[in-house]
Amino acid sequence: MPRLILFNKPYDVLCQFTDKGTDTPRATLSDFIDVPGVYPAGRLDRDSEGLVLLTDDGRLQARIADPRFKLDKTYWVQVEGEPDAAALEALRRGVRLNDGMTRPAGAERIDPPELWPRDPPVRFRKSVPDCWIALTLREGRNRQVRRMTAAVGHPTLRLVRRRVGEWRLDGLAPGAWRDA
Incomplete structure (x- = not known):
């Protein structure tokens, strides 16, 4: 069964799991979520807050993020x-x-x-x-x-x-x- 996680992303957190390649790493999803195999379904800017969905199911991820589905x-x-x-x-x-x-x-x-x-x-x-x-x-x-x-x-x-x-x-x- 696919896993779906609801996360309340704080302000100033990147909507990704790593921030490699920067001199001053910023907060990422990995600072809050330690669940292997899940990825964000869509993005939320660093300076925005609120609901981010993460899943381990590629088809569900596409259905949530793709504008064709008009979610x-x-x-x-x-x-x-x-x-x-x-x-x-x-x-x-x-x-x-x-x-x-x-x-x-x-x-x-x-x-x-x-x-x-x-x-x-x-x-x-x-x-x-x-x-x-x-x-x-x-x-x-x-x-x-x-x-x-x-x-x-x-x-x-x-x-x-x-x-x-x-x-x-x-x-x-x-x-x-x-x-x-």
């Missing part, structure tokens, strides 16, 4: 400023990025979620408000959420992946993992 991924995104209805509608319709139009996405303002403190903390500016949105994508381009929010005038301050398909982050502390 929804939901992110909680703290953005600079307060997006108005037009900015949210632009995210819903799709945003033009330098590599083309994004697919339509789910986008809505949400109350600030109850999350763990981030280390280091997000920078706050007294003169610039911020708010949270939930963004649901059905594709996975490089740094897509950050590029989309910037394209509508609201740079991302904090990004937490909450859900991938049917799997949710619920109850997992940063750096913790469990079998699905």
Whole structure:
């Protein structure tokens, strides 16, 4: 039976098992997960947090990571400023990025979620408000959420992946993992 692990990737951790070839090695999945034969199904940037799925089954890995399968991924995104209805509608319709139009996405303002403190903390500016949105994508381009929010005038301050398909982050502390 294939193994599937749900992991809450902390901020500043690489979504890979080694960081060889660098003068100053950075934290990787191997600092948290000592399970042989599992690999991440998709990636999450070093400066993003939240749900990463790992499996030992190549077909399951492809089904989770490949955009052809249109597996929804939901992110909680703290953005600079307060997006108005037009900015949210632009995210819903799709945003033009330098590599083309994004697919339509789910986008809505949400109350600030109850999350763990981030280390280091997000920078706050007294003169610039911020708010949270939930963004649901059905594709996975490089740094897509950050590029989309910037394209509508609201740079991302904090990004937490909450859900991938049917799997949710619920109850997992940063750096913790469990079998699905």
